[in-house]
Amino acid sequence: MSDPKTVAGWLAKAEAYLIGRGVPEASANAEFLLAEVLGTGRGRLRAEGAQVVSERNGLHFWTFVRKRGKRVPLAYVLGWQPFAGCRIEVNEAVLVPRPETEELVELAAREAEAMKLPRLHVVDVGTGSGCVAIALAKRLPGAQLYATDVSPAALKLAQDNAVANHVSQRVRVLREDLFKPRAGAPWADLAVSNPPYIPTAEVDKLEPEVLKEPRLALDGGPDGLEHLRAIAGDAKRLVKPGGRLVLEFGAGQAESVQRLLLEAGLASVRIYKDFQGQERLAAAVV
Numbered sequence: 429m430s431d432p433k434t435v436a437g438w439l440a441k442a443e444a445y446l447i448g449r450g451v452p453e454a455s456a457n458a459e460f461l462l463a464e465v466l467g468t469g470r471g472r473l474r475a476e477g478a479q480v481v482s483e484r485n486g487l488h489f490w491t492f493v494r495k496r497g498k499r500v501p502l503a504y505v506l507g508w509q510p511f512a513g514c515r516i517e518v519n520e521a522v523l524v525p526r527p528e529t530e531e532l533v534e535l536a537a538r539e540a541e542a543m544k545l546p547r548l549h550v551v552d553v554g555t556g557s558g559c560v561a562i563a564l565a566k567r568l569p570g571a572q573l574y575a576t577d578v579s580p581a582a583l584k585l586a587q588d589n590a591v592a593n594h595v596s597q598r599v600r601v602l603r604e605d606l607f608k609p610r611a612g613a614p615w616a617d618l619a620v621s622n623p624p625y626i627p628t629a630e631v632d633k634l635e636p637e638v639l640k641e642p643r644l645a646l647d648g649g650p651d652g653l654e655h656l657r658a659i660a661g662d663a664k665r666l667v668k669p670g671g672r673l674v675l676e677f678g679a680g681q682a683e684s685v686q687r688l689l690l691e692a693g694l695a696s697v698r699i700y701k702d703f704q705g706q707e708r709l710a711a712a713v714v
């Protein structure tokens with residue numbers, strides 16, 4: 429079969445191809461990919477269905493479609509993901525930022541504002557692409573952010589993203605292992621984290637797209653709580669008295685996380701639901 433010539437033709441061909449490979453939301457995926465190649469908005473594509481696509485753009489689009497057909501996450505194919513009003517570059521070294529994590533940012537920003545401090549020191553533990561630290565830096569103009577991770581490749585990307593989003597003056601990227609005992613006096617006013625929280629035995633059962641993401645960003649140990657436990661246990665060595673800890677965790681983990689925070693001696697422990705009605709966020713006073 430010869431290649432299609434028009435926008436509508438390419439979209440139809442891509443949709444059929446992606447459906448054949450089990451890609452969820454094949455039509456929307458095809459639109460996102462073609463919009464990226466043509467440098468236009470997804471909404472405009474349908475209106476421009478009769479427009480001719482150049483041979484070069486057609487080839488470029490098909491390279492994208494084939495990659496997506498291998499169940500590579502859409503954001504990895506595009507190379508970026510929108511997050512809380514920021515453009516966040518992504519690659520295989522980092523988790524693709526999720527919409528629920530925008531709610532973590534919102535909650536952390538509210539907790540920060542409630543402290544009414546003129547200059548806030550905020551640490552993002554397990555920063556990955558840097559999305560949380562960068563979005564918080566934009567949301568809290570008086571804050572200094574520390575974005576930590578153990579993955580050098582993630583830290584490199586987080587740094588690039590901070591520069592591209594014009595907050596690199598206030599986002600410091602640091603290699604730090606949350607499992608290493610912390611020395612010195614607590615210095616942060618707010619710690620925020622979306623740590624790995626999937627139980628090890630569950631990781632291999634995840635969707636093919638998720639399995640393309642780094643295991644280091646997913647695997648939360650045998651019960652999924654290893655990182656959450658370490659962060660809760662370390663909170664008082666990291667965050668000043670009266671400061672806040674804000675966490676994202678998995679569906680079904682709320683009770684355990686609440687217990688971990690209380691056992692660590694934190695106060696005013698609150699659990700929040702995400703936009704899908706699942707208990708996925710916690711805030712506490714250190």
Ligand SMILES: C[S@@+](CC[C@H](N)C(=O)[O-])C[C@H]1O[C@@H](n2cnc3c(N)ncnc32)[C@H](O)[C@@H]1O
Nearest residue numbers: 525554555556577578579605606622623624645
């Ligand atoms: C679930 S991802 C979250 C990434 C990003 N904050 C987000 O919300 O999209 C967890 C991150 O924790 C990092 N990580 C895993 N183990 C760590 C450790 N021991 N110390 C610090 N960071 C760690 C991973 O490299 C990964 O980037």
